[in-house]
Amino acid sequence: MTNHWIDIRNADVILIMGSNAAENHPISFKWVMEAKKRGATLISVDPRFTRTSARADIYAPLRSGSDIAFLNGMIKYILDNKLYDEFYVKNYTNAPFLVNENFKMPGELDGVFSGYDPKKRKYNKKAWAFQKDEKGVIKKDMTLTNPFTVFQLLKKHTSRYTLEMVEKITGTSKEKLVEIYKTYASTGRPDRAATIMYAMGWTQHTVGTQIIRNMAIIQLLLGNIGISGGGVNALRGESNVQGSTDHCLLFHILPGYLKTPRASDVDLKTYNDRYTPKSREPNSANWWSNYPKYSVSLLKAHYGAAATKENDFGYQWLPKLDDGQNASWIMLFHEMFLGKFKGFFAWGQNPACSGTNAGKVRKALAKLDWMVNVNLFDNETGSFWKGPGMNPEEIKTEVFQLPCAASIEKEGSITNSGRWAQWRYKAADPPGEAWPDSEIMNELFWRVKKLYEKEGGAYPDPVVKLAWDYGPKDPEGKVRKIDTHLIAKEINGYFLEDKVVKGKLFKKGTLVPSFAFLQADGSTSSGNWLYCQSYTEKGNMMARRSKKDPTGLGLYPEWSWCWPVNRRIIYNRASVDEYGRPRNPKRPLIYWNGKKWVGDVPDGGWPPLVNKEKTRLAFIMKPAGVAHIFGPGRADGPFPEHYEPLEGPIQENPLSRSHRVNPATKLFFEVEAGKDSPKEKGGLPEDIFATNDARYPYVATTYRVTEHWQTGVLTRHLPWQLEMQPQIFVELSQELAKEKGIRNGEKVIVSSVRGKVWAIAIVTNRFKPFKIMNRTVHQVGLPWCFGWQYPEDGSGGDSSNLLTPTVGDANTMIPETKAFMVNVEKA
């Protein structure tokens, strides 16, 4: 979230699209309903009328996988009707930037941008470069009239998304489109704000990243970022997903969104040079120019005294990815399926149910020599070898089950979607032999380290040199008991020697007050620069519980702590005019009092725009200091373009004949150009797909329900939850049910080309057939919170991920589980 949960109450318009917040983030609705009480309009756009839709002022259905058409249509509406915030667009975005004159867009190149290499399915992003003057400064046209400005290009690009076209692709009626566009665009004025609440309904598509980009562009056009009641707000699916992402849950990042080194990053200098952006823009803070301070401080936190200037602070001990290697979820299980893994730690997860194309995942687990399943309960992953279709006698995988403590059985921090790191205390001891994760890791680390010390091995240094000072040690050197506070302090970082920074002396061993004090010379450590200030000499900032709210906007600056540096709404300096006055006097987030900023913690203390000399632009994390309407860093294009899901109900992309699916996304099955049907011998049979195929005529999507959590491992064992949602179901329209002779409440079989599940039919008016390209298209949906193992009698059903495809987003590789094709038949 650029903003935070409570701030939702400050919105005038709330769009919930790509998420079902009422069901999956029920607490968020405390603030949604509060906003409504204050007069806000709630819009719900979803293929299905959900519990969110039930509370919405405006509801519109759209076909799964057509969000970009919907949103580009909104951009066109905003531009055509001049509803954008001109001041904001000119001062805080790259709309005035000039793109090189050779740049072409999908309207001209039949579905792709300039620089596309169809063989590699990749773009050469140099084709998207901006025009620069002799000093290397990007050329701009502040009148926004030059045809090569980002603004004019966007206008041209989205001109293809007419209401008629959008209606044909999305199945949303023109009237609803206009009603929503008009309502949402009403916030283009400075005194109105709109927020977007999205989740996996947007990310889990082959075009997921571009959908988010699409919305970010809308928010920028309307001046809705950096303001109270605005923002682009991702609702994380688990209470600490934000925290685990910040601390490098994903393969391509290190803590604090530093990049994972590649094989070609041969030394620390190469690495730092490569990932430290350079900018010639005169007023850009280009905050990432501090990259080396953060990377070196991280290495010092990892390797402690062993990290010296001479050995590049232990840079070579970091694991590295091959150049071009993708080690995301889909790829991990693909490689596992191909037998390339010996062992696997399934830590706090249940891939046998949560993984896309779960049938393939389950087969992949059988290729392992060993697996360690760390969880509160046994699950479909730990017991995959006795699951449906498995013959335990033929499975060699040895499975170890390690029971672990639940979140309330240990002390530590969690970081919510609003970036608030909140300290939590232990409420109860874990039962039986269950250990906190940190203790399991401590034990593992100690034993692996011992083995390396004893037996040597290929490369012991990364393990034996690791600093591990998380508590008092026994005579052998093993940490007796992990002290979570020491971990938190290491994440914050220490001064490792007496050091004068900004004219102030900091003693060795003291905690670093904020990331502005981190150094690239090895004199500071920080396990995650973004969290530097979370645990200082003043104490554990995450444990603060003051209800003071000086702005009255619900920022609660002394309740817990949020990154970066306790800034509750990021890019908040975009909420003021050139003199630093709040553009929305109703909700003044921050203002310049002549000497300094007052209100939320500013994105740097530089004076406002009118001080042309000293000012720094609001979007400090962007090299040019402004937000990206034109996004030259994405894998699949600088502007969002509609492509069909891998499996779709229509033969061709109505916007381009040659590119039905995202041209930059990795395909596991070769696709015949023009036809896009899977080619024989093209890939693994497990990865097959079926698009526009009469055998699988219905669009499907998956979702969660309020009553269960993720794959249901925590909730299916709770009789209270199971009582409310006992069985997997498939929701379908009255019309489809009539066509198929399916009665409400009866058992049906839902199948895709990859697998099938039984489900109870919920025949409802909440799904309606769509008119897509003048054809009737039915959509169905089913939850993925069930699994074969529990309830023990099998009455719950199995995971709907047995149906979902092996394909992911072009940028993130997040699986496309929100749009695929199925058939539904009476059981």
Place this chain on the structure above:
Amino acid sequence: MKKDLVQKTTGFERFNHLVLAASFSILFLTGLGFLYHTLSWINTMFFGVHNAKVIHEWAGVVFSISLILTFGNYLGESLRFSREDSAWISSLGGYFSRTAEPPPQGKLNAGQKIFYLLIVVGGGLAISLSGYMLWLFPSSRGNILFGHFLHNIAVLLFAVTVPLHIYLGTAANPGTFRVMTRGTVTRAWAKKHHGKWARDLGID
């Protein structure tokens, strides 16, 4: 048998009357305890409200069986109406005058017949049937509502008539009480209260 005494009731008849009266008393008392919370102490004396409920239920079974057993004794006689009956009614049984006497009556007079048919049989069946409904089929809302209503109408009937029945069988008519205790009455009593019956028995 003493020479001057006449047999009015059989041993079985008297025994059954005792059973009926006893079960009625238990039912009436526990019932009052249920009906009026201020009288709930009655049920405390019946070993608490839970036991009182069980006692009420089973006393009801005894009552209803006993009720049916009275049919053989009184139903036939009660259903036979005669001229004396209308005379008895028109003179109100002679109870409101120190001098007037109804004509000689058969074994049962009209008042007894009416009491038996309306109150004992009618009220008894109503209260038994509704009691069984409430007890055995409580899950039906209609049953409970109707049964409860009927039960209470019967209670009202009993509340008004049973005290009078006891009065008439005891203080109001000396020599009557022994009908249901010893089973015999004096000749004088027989002639005075049931002259026709006495005549049929050959008592002059």
Place this chain on the structure above:
Amino acid sequence: MALEEMDKRRLSGVDIIGRKKGLLVTPDLCIGCRGCQTACKEWNKLPGEGTVNRGTYENPPDLTPNLYNRIRFVETSTPDGLRWLFVSQRCMHCTDAGCIRVCPSPGALFRTPEGAVAFNKARCIGCKFCVAGCPFNIPRYDENDRISKCHLCSDRIANGLSPACAKTCPTGAISYGDRVDLIREARTSGYKAVYGEADLGGLGVLFAFREAPSFYGMPDKPSFSPTIGLWKGILKPLTIIGLAGAVAAAATHYVTVGPKEIDEGGDE
């Protein structure tokens, strides 16, 4: 002593209205998350029961002795489009409570000082009269034939806490407070009529409805069966009057007209 106290409270049910605590249920704010359903079970230690999906999210299909509060899911097509209603079903804590009226066992159903209709299983004799007395068909009987229903978390509110359902509700769709405040709150939020404001002497659970109550599946004019009124208002006093009257009549007769003495010397 305690029982007498309870009985007094019970009998003073109508007087308690002024200081009555209650719940305001606003379906317009409800997101059907059913946190209340779970929180209720958790607090009252009620077990989960085996169910099946019947082609709806709504589950269990009805209140049970182990389910005091249930959200009904109602799909309705209206001229303004589809509506999906989430409506709490539970004891309404009537001021003129049919269940208390008919209950034959003192203290089995009683009025708490806050005005809730609570129960004491130890006093319940399992007669189920309260079921018939309830205008909303709420009381259920457990496996020991003892009453089971929402008691407005009488054990929580007696200790200054709010009922579990209201405590857990994220959107304020169920809010707890002084009844008069709740009514004012609903009015200020623009609800012209508050369901339960006057019905049955004032319900302890109020509903803020924009549409007619029947749209939400609630009786427009909740009332208990007229036979209960007839019984309580007429038959009960009449029975006592009749009993006393009969005894008095007998006594009067004895002293005025007198018994029918038999002249022993008579004809014999």
